[in-house]
Amino acid sequence: INAEYGGHPLTPFLHLLWDFDAAATKLKPELTDEGKAVDLWMLGVHPDYRGNKIANHMMGAVLPLIKKAGYKYGTIEATSAFTSKAAEHNGFTKLYEMKVCDWLWKGEPLYTNAKPPHGTWAFWVKELYD
Numbered sequence: 001i002n003a004e005y006g007g008h009p010l011t012p013f014l015h016l017l018w019d020f021d022a023a024a025t026k027l028k029p030e031l032t033d034e035g036k037a038v039d040l041w042m043l044g045v046h047p048d049y050r051g052n053k054i055a056n057h058m059m060g061a062v063l064p065l066i067k068k069a070g071y072k073y074g075t076i077e078a079t080s081a082f083t084s085k086a087a088e089h090n091g092f093t094k095l096y097e098m099k100v101c102d103w104l105w106k107g108e109p110l111y112t113n114a115k116p117p118h119g120t121w122a123f124w125v126k127e128l129y130d
Contacts, residue, residue: 012105019103020077024096024123030073031125037073038066043083055086063090067128076124081117084124092124 024031031037040062045054066074076092078084088094099120100111111119 012110015105016100016103016111017077020096020098020121020123023098024077027095028125031075036071037075037125038069038071039075039077041077043076043086045082050082055083056089059086059090063126063128072127072129074126074128078122078124081120084120084122087122087124087126090126092126094122095125096123097121 040059043055043058045052063074074092076083076087078087084094097120100114101109101119103109103111
C-alpha cells in the first residue's frame, strides 16, 4: 500500500489538503501572510459525545485567545458537515468548498466513500478584528 500512495499512506490526504488550501487561499491571499491567520486544524469530537455542542464550546473558548494574540483571521478546513455546522454557528464565513469525490489522485478518484451530508470540504474564515 505504501508504494501505491507515494511511500506513505497519508500522502494522498496531504496532497488533497494542500490542493484544497491553495484553492481557498488564492481567493483571500492575505491568509498566507505570516502572523495573520491561525488555522483551527483537525477539530473533532468523539462520536459518543457528539450533539453536546462541544465543538462550539471549544471554538468559543479559543477565538478570544487568538484575537488577543494579535491574529486577524481564524480559519477552519471543515472535512465534515459537523465541523461546517460548528464553524457557521461561530460566525465563520465559507470561503471555498469542494466535493472530495471529484479530487483525483494519480488520475483516479480516491475519496469516494463519504455519505451525505459529508463528502464536501469547506474552508471557513472569521475576521477577528472589529
